[in-house]
Amino acid sequence: MSLLKIQGGRVIDPAEGVDEVRDVWIANGVIVAAPGDPAIRPSRTIDARGFVVMPGGVDMHCHLAGPKVNAGRMLVPELNRRGRPIERTELFPSGSLGPVPTAAVAGARYAGLGYTTAIDAAVAPMGAISARMELADVPCIDKGFLVLLGNHHYVMDAIRRGEKERLRAAVAYILESTRGLGIKIVDPGGVERWKQGKGAVTSLDDQVEGFDVTPRAILQALAEVADELALPHPVHVHSNHLGVPGNRLTTLETFKTLDGRRAHFTHVQFHSYGGKPDNPGSIRSGVAELADYVNAHEGITVDVGQIVFGETLSMTADGPAAHYLKKITGRKWLSHDVELETGCGVSPIRYDDKSLVHAVQWAIGLEWFLGVSDPWKIALSTDHPNGGSFLSYPQIIALLMDRGLRRDFLRRLPERVRSRSTLGDMTREYTLEEIAIVTRAAPARILGLGNKGRLSPGADGDAAIYAPDSDRERMFTLPKYVIARGEIVIENGEFRAAPAGRLIRVEPAYDRDAATEFRRTFAESSTIAASRFQPQPDPTHEEITAPCQKNI
Amino acid sequence: MSWKLIPRPLVDRSSLDLSAIQPDRFRDLDVDAVARVRLGLGNEPIELGECFDIEGAGGDDFVEIAGSVKTSIYLGIGMKSGILRVSGDCGRLTGVEAEGGTIDVAGSVGFGAGSAMRGGLLRVQGDAGSGLGGAYPGSSIGMRDGTILVAGSAGDDVGLAMRRGLIAIGGSAGAGTGRSMIAGSIFVAGTVAKGTGAGMKRGTIVLMDENTLIDEAVSPTFAATGRFRPHFLAIYLRRLDELGFAVDPRLFGCECERYNGDLIERGIGEILVCNPYSVT
Numbered sequence: 068m069s070l071l072k073i074q075g076g077r078v079i080d081p082a083e084g085v086d087e088v089r090d091v092w093i094a095n096g097v098i099v100a101a102p103g104d105p106a107i108r109p110s111r112t113i114d115a116r117g118f119v120v121m122p123g124g125v126d127m128h129c130h131l132a133g134p135k136v137n138a139g140r141m142l143v144p145e146l147n148r149r150g151r152p153i154e155r156t157e158l159f160p161s162g163s164l165g166p167v168p169t170a171a172v173a174g175a176r177y178a179g180l181g182y183t184t185a186i187d188a189a190v191a192p193m194g195a196i197s198a199r200m201e202l203a204d205v206p207c208i209d210k211g212f213l214v215l216l217g218n219h220h221y222v223m224d225a226i227r228r229g230e231k232e233r234l235r236a237a238v239a240y241i242l243e244s245t246r247g248l249g250i251k252i253v254d255p256g257g258v259e260r261w262k263q264g265k266g267a268v269t270s271l272d273d274q275v276e277g278f279d280v281t282p283r284a285i286l287q288a289l290a291e292v293a294d295e296l297a298l299p300h301p302v303h304v305h306s307n308h309l310g311v312p313g314n315r316l317t318t319l320e321t322f323k324t325l326d327g328r329r330a331h332f333t334h335v336q337f338h339s340y341g342g343k344p345d346n347p348g349s350i351r352s353g354v355a356e357l358a359d360y361v362n363a364h365e366g367i368t369v370d371v372g373q374i375v376f377g378e379t380l381s382m383t384a385d386g387p388a389a390h391y392l393k394k395i396t397g398r399k400w401l402s403h404d405v406e407l408e409t410g411c412g413v414s415p416i417r418y419d420d421k422s423l424v425h426a427v428q429w430a431i432g433l434e435w436f437l438g439v440s441d442p443w444k445i446a447l448s449t450d451h452p453n454g455g456s457f458l459s460y461p462q463i464i465a466l467l468m469d470r471g472l473r474r475d476f477l478r479r480l481p482e483r484v485r486s487r488s489t490l491g492d493m494t495r496e497y498t499l500e501e502i503a504i505v506t507r508a509a510p511a512r513i514l515g516l517g518n519k520g521r522l523s524p525g526a527d528g529d530a531a532i533y534a535p536d537s538d539r540e541r542m543f544t545l546p547k548y549v550i551a552r553g554e555i556v557i558e559n560g561e562f563r564a565a566p567a568g569r570l571i572r573v574e575p576a577y578d579r580d581a582a583t584e585f586r587r588t589f590a591e592s593s594t595i596a597a598s599r600f601q602p603q604p605d606p607t608h609e610e611i612t613a614p615c616q617k618n619i
Numbered sequence: 620m621s622w623k624l625i626p627r628p629l630v631d632r633s634s635l636d637l638s639a640i641q642p643d644r645f646r647d648l649d650v651d652a653v654a655r656v657r658l659g660l661g662n663e664p665i666e667l668g669e670c671f672d673i674e675g676a677g678g679d680d681f682v683e684i685a686g687s688v689k690t691s692i693y694l695g696i697g698m699k700s701g702i703l704r705v706s707g708d709c710g711r712l713t714g715v716e717a718e719g720g721t722i723d724v725a726g727s728v729g730f731g732a733g734s735a736m737r738g739g740l741l742r743v744q745g746d747a748g749s750g751l752g753g754a755y756p757g758s759s760i761g762m763r764d765g766t767i768l769v770a771g772s773a774g775d776d777v778g779l780a781m782r783r784g785l786i787a788i789g790g791s792a793g794a795g796t797g798r799s800m801i802a803g804s805i806f807v808a809g810t811v812a813k814g815t816g817a818g819m820k821r822g823t824i825v826l827m828d829e830n831t832l833i834d835e836a837v838s839p840t841f842a843a844t845g846r847f848r849p850h851f852l853a854i855y856l857r858r859l860d861e862l863g864f865a866v867d868p869r870l871f872g873c874e875c876e877r878y879n880g881d882l883i884e885r886g887i888g889e890i891l892v893c894n895p896y897s898v899t
Contacts, residue, residue: 145758152636154657154664161662399759 069110070094070102071553076115076532080122081500081508082521091120093528096553100524111555113548115532121503122520123183123529123551124460127510128303128333128370129451130382131173131187131205133198133212135403139167139382139413139452142401146378146415158565159206166380166415166452170204174568178207178556180460181531181546184511184519184571187212188251188303188333188450189384191405192219193595195245202570203607207556209519209527211571211613213303214245215384215409217252217285218259220592221585223278226288236581238292243602246572248514248613249300250293253384255285257307258410261387268307271320282307283324290328296575297615299515301329301366309334309388312342315353322360322367331513334372334450336432347395350424351487352431358438361445368513369439370446373432373463375455376420382453386410407592418455423487426480430488436467437493442501446510460506461543467497467505468539516571516613528553570608575615621681622653624671626688626707633661635670635710638693642680642701642720650676680720684709687726695722698739711748714741715755717765727771731755736765736784742863746771749793752786753779762786762803768864775812778805781822785855787864797824800888806859808867811836819881819888825852826892827870833878837890841880848874849891869895 073091080086092099092109130136140147147165153172155161162169168176177185185205190198190212202210216222216238225234238250256275257268263276271283290302306321308314318338322330332338339357342349361367383389386402389412393400396416403411418425432454439445447464451457466473470493477484477491485491497505511520518527530550536542549557554566590597604610622645636659645653654668667673671684680701687707688694694710695703698717708726712734719739727745733752747769752762753776761781772790779795781803791809800819808827815836816824826836853871860866874897878890 143757145755148755152659154659155662161659 069553070107071528071550071555072109072112073115073120073530073532073550074112076118076120078120078522079500079503080522081504082122082512083523085522086500091522091530093530093550093553096528098522098524098526098528113532113555115548117535118547119499119533119535120522121181121531121533122507122511122522122526123531123549124177124181124506125510125514125516125520126177126182126185126448126451126457127446127514128188128372128448129185129457130167130189130453131185131210131451132170132201133187133190134194135189135382135384135411135413136167136201137197138401138403138411139380142399142413143380143415146380156562158562166378166456167382170201171206174205174207175562175565176458178549178551178562179546180458180543181533181549182208182457183527183529183531183549183551184209184516185457186210186248186514186571189213189215189253190245190247191215191384191408191411192241192245192600193405193408193593195247196599199246199570199605200607203567206565206568207551208568209552209571209611210568211248213249213251213300214241214247215251215253216241216289217255218257218409220259220278220407221588222289223256223259223275223280223285226284227279231288231291232578232581233584234288235292235295236577236579237585238289239296239575239577240579240582240585240602242298242573242575244600246570246605246610248572249298249303250289251303251305251384252286252289253305253409254307254309254387255282256280257282258384258386261390262404262410267387267391271307271317271324286321286324287328290325290330294328296577298573298575299613299615300513301331303331303333305333305383305385306338308344309337309383309385310340310391311344312340312347312350313344315339315341315357318357319360322357322364325367326364327366329366330368332367332369334448334453335369335435336372336374336428336454337450339431339435347424350427352427352434352489354431354434354438355489358435362440368444368446368509369435370448370510371432371435372448372450372454373436374418374425374428375449375459375462376418376425376429377455378415378417379452379455380413381416382411382413384409384411386412388412389414392416406594407589420480423481423483426484427487429480430477430484430490433466433473434488434490434493436497436505437490437495442497442504443509443512445505446513447505461540464497464502464506464543465538465540468499468502470494470496514613515616567609570605570610571613572610573615574612620676620678621683622677623674623683623685624667625674626671626684626686627669630660630670630688631690633690635660635688635691636693637688637691638696639667640682640684640694640703641698642682642703643699645682646677646680646701648677653677689729695720698722708745714739717741730774733762733765733767733786735760736762736767738765740765740862741767743767743769743771746790747773747777747788749774749776750779751777752781752784753777760801766862768859768862770865772809777807778803781805787859789865791828797822797888800824804855806855808865814838816841816881816888816890818884820885822888824888824890825855825875826890827867829893829895831892833876833892837878838881840882841878841890842882844877844879846874846876846894848872852891852893867895869898871898873897
């Protein structure tokens with residue numbers, strides 16, 4: 068039995084309300100209570116005296132694998148080549164960084180920041196096989212993915228027909244057969260409408276032609292399904308009108324539509340703009356009202372999708388949003404119609420600190436962090452790679468913890484940002500405990516992953532040990548130790564092991580007979596053989612099941 | 620003194636990343652340090668000493684590769700100064716993003732030589748592959764400055780999306796010479812294939828072969844705008860002559876037929892077809 072003792076560190080474990088010097092014991096990859104018998108000696112002791120011990124980081128929204136990520140890699144070879152190539156080592160194959168790192172590099176770099184779990188936020192059901200195969204090549208971290216259902220033809224048909232049983236069974240069947248973790252809704256109805264050549268939806272009550280459903284009906288029906296199936300993670304909503312000035316009204320309306328239900332709203336930074344829809348330059352912050360709503364309502368959580376200045380790649384299932392972006396930037400663009408299911412758009416973008424629009428977007432993201440009073444309702448994300456790479460998390464952490472740094476940063480930005488955002492007046496500074504919440508404990512709780520984001524007995528043996536440093540960016544960039552499932556991945560800043568990492572998925576209970584019609588429809592309409600779409604274990608991964616019970 | 624690197628047979632086994640061979644950085648190294656420079660063979664790092672026999676010593680910014688490195692990639696990438704000489708052939712993407720110095724290849728170069736180059740001189744005695752002086756795959760801007768001289772022929776897409784600089788080809792060039800060119804100058808002594816200057820915004824393409832079939836090489840979106848004797852041409856040709864590029868002496872002061880285009884783009888580029896019999 069391997070028994071690891073992390074001795075004498077300052078343990079910050081917000082899930083248990085712990086911030087004190089104590090030991091953490093990990094036996095066979097799981098955190099255990101300190102053995103009562105002093106004769107039991109650990110097989111390995113890490114001296115963490117003077118260091119900060121936190122649970123392993125959890126990224127609840129990134130784009131890590133699957134067809135659109137690969138489309139992105141192919142679209143921008145010139146960006147992926149920038150920077151030194153990553154050479155093969157004993158532990159990891161060679162690869163490249165760029166906005167979309169290669170699979171092994173991504174896993175290693177996540178671990179390199181002290182993250183041990185990452186969830187790909189948008190995989191079309193048809194892309195699940197390819198996404199899983201690629202995720203199998205992402206080492207060190209546990210991973211999972213959310214399945215796109217907000218523009219799914221069968222889902223919309225079932226909603227129109229009012230067949231709740233069949234809808235629930237179809238969703239459960241899709242989750243089971245894709246090995247997904249939860250339901251993702253992207254631009255509900257809007258992608259389908261745009262694919263039909265009818266432009267973006269104008270409101271939540273627009274009809275999607277051919278299906279006679281509205282974005283509102285899709286949101287409500289899928290949120291209901293998530294509750295009925297008791298999925299660990301509620302619906303993960305990317306609302307309509309991403310990136311369009313004035314979209315704060317759509318977002319507020321979407322909040323209200325799901326009032327009383329559990330719902331997670333993702334990359335809210337991109338959905339909190341004031342201004343006029345037809346004038347990108349009119350963008351201004353609309354965070355205040357939305358953050359107040361989140362503060363006042365239980366059951367609603369958000370992740371931010373902070374942007375970071377620099378060159379990156381936007382990739383989304385929101386075809387219309389990518390097209391909108393392409394029209395603004397004039398850069399290359401790729402659009403993909405995923406038959407029956409969703410869309411996809413990829414386009415490079417350079418966030419420029421001389422640009423007023425980008426500066427306002429940057430300020431809006433930080434306003435969200437500082438405006439949501441309960442850190443358990445908000446998770447740190449850059450929507451990697453859309454807002455910037457996950458590698459910039461330490462920079463964002465430093466900005467949250469230091470208002471002086473924010474002030475200096477703001478000075479570099481166009482003057483007019485100050486009249487478009489209230490960031491300059493916000494004095495809140497995150498504590499280390501709050502950082503531990505937004506980077507670990509809260510995303511784990513929102514995802515419903517009871518074994519992640521905490522250091523109490525029974526949890527997965529994932530921990531990150533940081534050396535305290537007044538330069539917070541340096542502190543969180545270079546963890547001293549990273550432990551994944553009890554295995555020491557990083558020791559004194561150097562990689563020691565590359566464990567494979569597991570696939571986290573759900574196994575909802577449902578009426579299999581009610582899914583027959585979905586299977587028949589799929590067999591009739593899809594270009595993919597229905598046999599590819601069967602619930603069967605994935606041999607490429609060790610799988611673990613997130614239990615279906617409401618956690619929020 | 621300078622360094623002489625003699626390739627071992629091993630180097631042809633797989634793609635050989637030579638990006639670390641930089642004359643200015645080799646000047647102050649001793650032989651052991653040169654042998655330890657990290658290259659890449661296939662997907663594995665490898666030390667220079669395993670791929671090359673090393674002769675000579677440092678002291679000046681001069682490195683010679685005495686032989687062929689046909690599978691090489693990124694030789695002279697981002698080079699800033701000094702001279703890099705290859706006495707044989709080399710592979711893909713030679714001199715990418717070079718900012719200065721000289722790369723002298725006695726043999727031929729493969730795909731993408733001099734792409735996204737920013738300065739310096741790339742001289743090739745043999746032939747060049749496609750994408751010479753063009754854009755790095757995926758990017759929208761090609762060569763930004765510098766000079767590329769090829770004594771032999773070149774493949775397709777010479778100067779793709781080039782922004783500035785000079786490319787001269789002694790032999791023929793393939794399809795799409797100067798395609799989507801933003802500015803700069805391309806001289807071709809031999810024939811060109813179809814799509815010459817297609818989508819060019821500005822810049823000059825000079826076709827020096829009297830046998831050029833202009834109707835086949837240039838799209839109808841170029842307009843013939845008459846004949847004239849461009850004074851700048853003699854200056855350019857003299858400069859090429861000085862650089863050791865063979866120029867037909869009849870072309871100094873010759874008359875050219877001018878085609879203006881590409882009219883589906885900004886339309887202020889030009890293709891000049893020289894008439895060697897027009898010298899008075």
